[in-house]
Amino acid sequence: MERKGISLLICLAACIIAGCSEMGEDGKASPSDGSVDELAVAITSPVAGSVLSGDKAVSFDSNVEGGKKPYSYRWSSSLDGTLSTERSFSKSPSEMSKGRYTIILTVTGGSGASDQASITVTVL
Incomplete structure (x- = not known):
C-alpha cells in the first residue's frame, strides 16, 4: 500500500x-x-501546390487540435467563394473555376476561438 x-x-x-x-x-x-481555447488548424489534403484537373473528385481534408468542441468549418476559395461547411468534402476539379486558387479553411471552436489555414492550388 x-x-x-x-x-x-x-x-x-x-x-x-x-x-x-x-x-x-x-x-x-x-x-x-488558459491556452485550452487555442486552435491549431491544418489543411491535410490536397497538398499545397497541387495541380487539380479532370473529373475525379479531390478530397479536401483538415486536422484541428485544441479549442473546445463543437467546431464549425468554412472552406472558401479566392475564385469560387464558399466551398463547404464540413470538416472534409470532395469536389471534382471540373466543377471548379479554372485558375490559381487560394483555399482557406477557417475553424471556430465552441468557445469562439478561431484559426485558419490556407494553401494554393491550380485547377486546369
Missing part, C-alpha cells in the same frame, strides 16, 4: 511540473495557462 502512495505522489509531482493541473472533458490533462 505504501508503494501505491509513493507512485501517486510521483505522478502528481510530474503532472504539476508539466503544467497539467486540470483535467479536460475528455479526461486528458489540460494546460493551466
Whole structure:
C-alpha cells in the first residue's frame, strides 16, 4: 500500500511540473495557462501546390487540435467563394473555376476561438 502512495505522489509531482493541473472533458490533462481555447488548424489534403484537373473528385481534408468542441468549418476559395461547411468534402476539379486558387479553411471552436489555414492550388 505504501508503494501505491509513493507512485501517486510521483505522478502528481510530474503532472504539476508539466503544467497539467486540470483535467479536460475528455479526461486528458489540460494546460493551466488558459491556452485550452487555442486552435491549431491544418489543411491535410490536397497538398499545397497541387495541380487539380479532370473529373475525379479531390478530397479536401483538415486536422484541428485544441479549442473546445463543437467546431464549425468554412472552406472558401479566392475564385469560387464558399466551398463547404464540413470538416472534409470532395469536389471534382471540373466543377471548379479554372485558375490559381487560394483555399482557406477557417475553424471556430465552441468557445469562439478561431484559426485558419490556407494553401494554393491550380485547377486546369
